[in-house]
Amino acid sequence: MASGYLCSMSKKVRVRFAPSPTGGLHLGGMRTVLYNYLFAKKNSGDFIVRIEDTDQSRYVAGAEEYIFNCLKWAGLEPDESTIHGGEYKPYRQSERKDIYRKYAEQLIKDGHAYYAFDTPEELEKMRNDFKTDHNHSPQYDGLVRMKMRNSVTLSSDETKKLLDEGARHVIRIKMPEHETITFIDMIRGEVSFDTSLVDDKVLLKADGMPTYHLAVVVDDYLMKISHAFRGEEWLSSAPVHVLLWKYLFGINEMPQWAHLPLILGPNGKLSKRDGAKYGFPVFAMNWTDPKTHELVEGFKEKGFLPEAFLNLLALLGWNDGTEQEIFTKEELIEKFSIERIHSSGAKFDYEKAKWFNHEWMKRLQISDLPAGRQGLRFQIETFFNTKGITISDNVKFEKIIALVKDRCNLLTDFYDQSYFFFITPDKWDVDAVKPKWNEDKKNYFESWVSKLTDTKEWDSVSLENDFKLLAAEKNIKPGELLLPLRVMLVGGKFGPPVFEIAAVLGKEETIKRIKSAIIMFQ
RNA sequence: GGCCCGUUCGUCUAAGGGUUAGGACACCACCCUUUCACGGUGGUGAUACGAGUUCGAAUCUCGUACGGGCUACCA
Numbered sequence: 316m317a318s319g320y321l322c323s324m325s326k327k328v329r330v331r332f333a334p335s336p337t338g339g340l341h342l343g344g345m346r347t348v349l350y351n352y353l354f355a356k357k358n359s360g361d362f363i364v365r366i367e368d369t370d371q372s373r374y375v376a377g378a379e380e381y382i383f384n385c386l387k388w389a390g391l392e393p394d395e396s397t398i399h400g401g402e403y404k405p406y407r408q409s410e411r412k413d414i415y416r417k418y419a420e421q422l423i424k425d426g427h428a429y430y431a432f433d434t435p436e437e438l439e440k441m442r443n444d445f446k447t448d449h450n451h452s453p454q455y456d457g458l459v460r461m462k463m464r465n466s467v468t469l470s471s472d473e474t475k476k477l478l479d480e481g482a483r484h485v486i487r488i489k490m491p492e493h494e495t496i497t498f499i500d501m502i503r504g505e506v507s508f509d510t511s512l513v514d515d516k517v518l519l520k521a522d523g524m525p526t527y528h529l530a531v532v533v534d535d536y537l538m539k540i541s542h543a544f545r546g547e548e549w550l551s552s553a554p555v556h557v558l559l560w561k562y563l564f565g566i567n568e569m570p571q572w573a574h575l576p577l578i579l580g581p582n583g584k585l586s587k588r589d590g591a592k593y594g595f596p597v598f599a600m601n602w603t604d605p606k607t608h609e610l611v612e613g614f615k616e617k618g619f620l621p622e623a624f625l626n627l628l629a630l631l632g633w634n635d636g637t638e639q640e641i642f643t644k645e646e647l648i649e650k651f652s653i654e655r656i657h658s659s660g661a662k663f664d665y666e667k668a669k670w671f672n673h674e675w676m677k678r679l680q681i682s683d684l685p686a687g688r689q690g691l692r693f694q695i696e697t698f699f700n701t702k703g704i705t706i707s708d709n710v711k712f713e714k715i716i717a718l719v720k721d722r723c724n725l726l727t728d729f730y731d732q733s734y735f736f737f738i739t740p741d742k743w744d745v746d747a748v749k750p751k752w753n754e755d756k757k758n759y760f761e762s763w764v765s766k767l768t769d770t771k772e773w774d775s776v777s778l779e780n781d782f783k784l785l786a787a788e789k790n791i792k793p794g795e796l797l798l799p800l801r802v803m804l805v806g807g808k809f810g811p812p813v814f815e816i817a818a819v820l821g822k823e824e825t826i827k828r829i830k831s832a833i834i835m836f837q
Numbered sequence: 838g839g840c841c842c843g844u845u846c847g848u849c850u851a852a853g854g855g856u857u858a859g860g861a862c863a864c865c866a867c868c869c870u871u872u873c874a875c876g877g878u879g880g881u882g883a884u885a886c887g888a889g890u891u892c893g894a895a896u897c898u899c900g901u902a903c904g905g906g907c908u909a910c911c912a
């Protein structure tokens with residue numbers, strides 16, 4: 316197990332994360348950022364977020380803003396300069412093409428890379444020709460290299476001629492024949508690969524854009540990254556990156572890698588399709604795929620609290636060794652350690668995710684939100700607005716939220732749990748009352764209403780006292796009257812304690828609902 | 838097919854050679870509550886398999902099985 320990297324660190328911690336904007340910001344990506352953030356915070360380091368900007372993703376407009384907003388919502392304090400400016404700009408790969416080409420040419424000069432002129436058709440043919448039962452997908456390796464059109468097989472005159480003519484070409488790394496590449500992963504410890512099993516990866520594409528392999532190494536060097544976190548899916552290409560560091564900048568300059576275990580859906584790697592299929596969000600915030608126009612729902616819009624989102628994400632593959640499960644962001648920063656990150660993938664469990672949110676809902680203090688969190692109040696009000704309810708009385712609103720939050724899993728549950736405070740129910744569970752409804756009860760409620768009309772005290776305790784006093788006078792068990800009263804006020808058998816409801820509804824509305832219900836129960 | 842990574846209740850996980858293998862979600866039962874929840878108490882439920890090392894293995898080693906990842910001019 317790797318250890319001691321904290322004390323041996325000589326430069327500032329900078330962590331880097333490269334989300335793919337084509338797919339929004341999913342759970343795995345978000346967790347990578349979170350671990351980056353926790354690690355950087357803990358070590359007073361910088362936190363660089365950079366977005367891959369490749370030919371495939373360039374069509375995505377607004378991706379930077381989207382990711383910025385996701386991080387902001389989750390409380391990961393993104394600094395606008397880490398996306399658009401600052402010391403290391405530009406960040407878009409398309410604006411750094413010259414830099415990548417310079418390093419790619421450098422590799423060729425040193426004999427570690429070469430020009431390859433093969434067309435896609437020729438590559439396709441090669442893969443077909445070399446395909447055997449024992450080798451499903453032949454690679455562009457040391458053997459194949461000698462049979463293709465590239466600057467290794469071509470004479471230098473031929474190569475120069477092609478380049479001068481402007482022939483389409485890529486630059487490939489020349490993998491050494493039999494070398495064992497070993498590096499230390501912060502989570503897995505020592506990992507080694509044989510170079511003969513890795514192919515000559517493309518470093519610079521025909522359009523002049525770098526592949527991830529070149530970009531990650533060059534950028535991490537230029538941006539002085541000391542620790543790099545990424546998903547486990549990158550582990551198999553790590554030897555390419557290690558080699559590039561060795562050739563370009565020296566192995567001692569290489570950042571420390573942490574390959575995070577994958578977050579799994581019900582069937583393997585979590586995909587955005589899983590969300591639609593199984594009914595849970597996979598992205599931090601709503602994301603509309605610009606090509607397919609398909610909307611993928613986000614945790615925010617689904618009604619998750621950012622505190623809960625961070626909490627559940629952090630615990631998916633990490634724990635502090637105690638039985639504590641609810642952590643504030645500050646506690647996470649304090650207790651986070653890379654040593655305790657798991658090496659195996661974790662299956663995402665939506666039921667448990669909702670439990671985390673419920674725990675945070677119970678802790679929610681809407682009347683006492685810190686300055687930076689007013690957006691949450693706006694969000695809750697918006698949920699009501701979309702259902703046709705406008706919040707006019709803030710004090711009442713806060714009381715209602717406090718009254719029902721314990722029984723809500725998601726912010727969106729607020730409506731179902733409390734709409735009857737704002738609008739008179741249009742449906743009553745008459746069947747629950749009618750069989751036991753009689754003249755005595757009718758008389759009771761009629762006299763209670765007339766008492767209420769004169770009462771001055773309007774709080775849940777005195778309402779309940781008066782209610783029970785009158786019941787004793789009329790010789791009726793209070794228990795017989797509570798259910799009818801509840802149905803009168805809320806329409807059904809649910810909701811917070813009934814006298815609390817009456818207290819919040821107010822005198823006029825309470826009396827009105829009882830009166831109309833008495834008529835209905837006939 | 839090849840390579841890499843992994844494997845403790847259904848799920849997330851604790852236990853760093855000695856524990857009745859602990860906790861949480863979910864599920865079930867009971868209690869609380871004259872509604873629905875919250876909450877409380879208890880229950881069902883796991884070391885993939887096979888060898889080896891050891892007085893002693895979930896823990897160390899090897900093999901097998903299973904799962905996942907990679908195998909693109911995608912990231």
